[in-house]
Amino acid sequence: MNDAILTPLFEDPQLSWERVELPLMVPIRTSSATYEKRDVLALRLRATVAGEPVEGFGECSPLPEWSAETISEVELALRGLTRNPAFQEGIGLAAERLDAALGNLAGMPTLRFGMELAMLDALARQRRVPLATLFAGDAPVDLTYGVRLQSTHALDPPAITAGRVRVSVGDSTRAAKLKVGLDPLETDVERIRLVREKCPNAAIRLDANRAFSFEQALAFAEAVAPFNIDFLEEPVACESVEEFAELSAKSAVPIAADESCTPPSFARELIAARAVNTLVLKPMSLGGLLPTLELIELAERAGLRVVISNLIESAIGRRAAAHLVAGSAHFKALEGSHGLITGNWLKEDLASERDKNLGGTLRLDDAPGLGFVPLPFASGKESP
Incomplete structure (x- = not known):
């Protein structure tokens, strides 16, 4: 991994989101549940990095009977997060910095995933590289074959x-x-x-x-x-x-x-x-x-x-x-x-x-x- 992605500070972070219902083609049956649709939260982060405005997108989508949190709990948590002074001071991708900004909400894996992804996406867009490049370190990235x-x-x-x-x-x-x-x-x-x-x-x-x-x-x-x-x-x-x-x-x-x-x-x-x-x-x-x-x-x-x-x-x-x-x-x-x-x-x-x-x-x-x-x-x- 390229450790340089851990250093930028996302200042003045602003969150918005949309809750969307995505129906499945056919019901999916497992030993724990049957699913006919997926409720997802699409997340947008806007912030400033090194004086430049950035924008990135994430997703927070707990799966019933699998995730500990529900989508309503995640949405409520996001509303509270936008008023949290620690979050408003700025966030970063280093684990200790992100967890400190999220506080107890870092214990919600789907929320943490969505926030981290929005930052990674924003950083990749700022650098004009595919998201994959951020994970490669010095290794080459070839998207040709998928x-x-x-x-x-x-x-x-x-x-x-x-x-x-x-x-x-x-x-x-x-x-x-x-x-x-x-x-x-x-x-x-x-x-x-x-x-x-x-x-x-x-x-x-x-x-x-x-x-x-x-x-x-x-x-x-x-x-x-x-x-x-x-x-x-x-x-x-x-x-x-x-x-x-x-x-x-x-x-x-x-x-x-x-x-x-x-x-x-x-x-x-x-x-x-x-x-x-x-x-x-x-x-x-x-x-x-x-x-x-x-x-x-x-x-x-x-x-x-x-x-x-x-x-x-x-x-x-x-x-x-x-x-x-x-x-x-x-x-x-x-x-x-x-x-x-x-x-x-x-x-x-x-x-x-x-x-x-x-x-x-x-x-x-x-x-x-x-x-x-x-x-x-x-x-x-x-x-x-």
């Missing part, structure tokens, strides 16, 4: 799932992520068998969203191991690093942590103990792109894999996460497919153009910052 995407599939009948995976992945080595744990074991196994049959080269990832007990998870892993599983994500609600380590040691397939990567302190413990094979990191849940980058660097040193994902966010948060991957492509930990294809799940979005998902990759613009002005602000709309 970010490789995993194909994510909900709980449909086995033959339908297999057909959809075949269309999206084909004979490639891209990852296909399947939800498991709500149907009987036989149904899950049949779904996985058919996917492997139709997509012999795909990296099959399974996400149980903590649906299993410890013993059920081991039995499930044994049943699906013949199908060359890339990893089984968060099969159990493990309460300690030791439980994760035991599960990984006994499982017939590699284990990934997802929900358990929040808070970042627990993710750091998982990495230190090498208790899992893979970490699925959602920057919105981790309180920012920079805390996520710190975990990527730790995972790299530990020889672990990292998948960057999102909370079914709008184009603001989703493309910001893709810029993080593109700007950190020099890390071996990030090789493979990432969970950022969810723009296809939304009937409407906050960018004027749909995601450029070409050949299984998300193509990013080389325009400054995020590469676009979110629609709620494109017409000059303001909120208190």
Whole structure:
């Protein structure tokens, strides 16, 4: 990371935001909830940096049944933040400076993510570089080929799932992520068998969203191991690093942590103990792109894999996460497919153009910052 981005002071910060409802193409069912829409807060920050006016955009979008805070709580917190003297004195991207300005609100990961992203976007726009450049340090950034995407599939009948995976992945080595744990074991196994049959080269990832007990998870892993599983994500609600380590040691397939990567302190413990094979990191849940980058660097040193994902966010948060991957492509930990294809799940979005998902990759613009002005602000709309 380029440490120079941590030094600028954003003076006289002014916030505005828009709350927007984005309907999904079809309901998304997981073991914890069914989603028909996403409520998002699009955020705009205006400030002065080194005497020059800057503007950047962020997103605060807690996901029900996943995030601890609600979107109404975040909106109320933003209203209070605009009257906070510590915030009005100026903010910066260094963790201690940002947390001091936010005070107790730094404990709301989605709010912290939105504020940090708005500053990063403003800084990249000021410097007239893509957002990805801010994360690269001295490494080159090439947006030509985009970010490789995993194909994510909900709980449909086995033959339908297999057909959809075949269309999206084909004979490639891209990852296909399947939800498991709500149907009987036989149904899950049949779904996985058919996917492997139709997509012999795909990296099959399974996400149980903590649906299993410890013993059920081991039995499930044994049943699906013949199908060359890339990893089984968060099969159990493990309460300690030791439980994760035991599960990984006994499982017939590699284990990934997802929900358990929040808070970042627990993710750091998982990495230190090498208790899992893979970490699925959602920057919105981790309180920012920079805390996520710190975990990527730790995972790299530990020889672990990292998948960057999102909370079914709008184009603001989703493309910001893709810029993080593109700007950190020099890390071996990030090789493979990432969970950022969810723009296809939304009937409407906050960018004027749909995601450029070409050949299984998300193509990013080389325009400054995020590469676009979110629609709620494109017409000059303001909120208190």
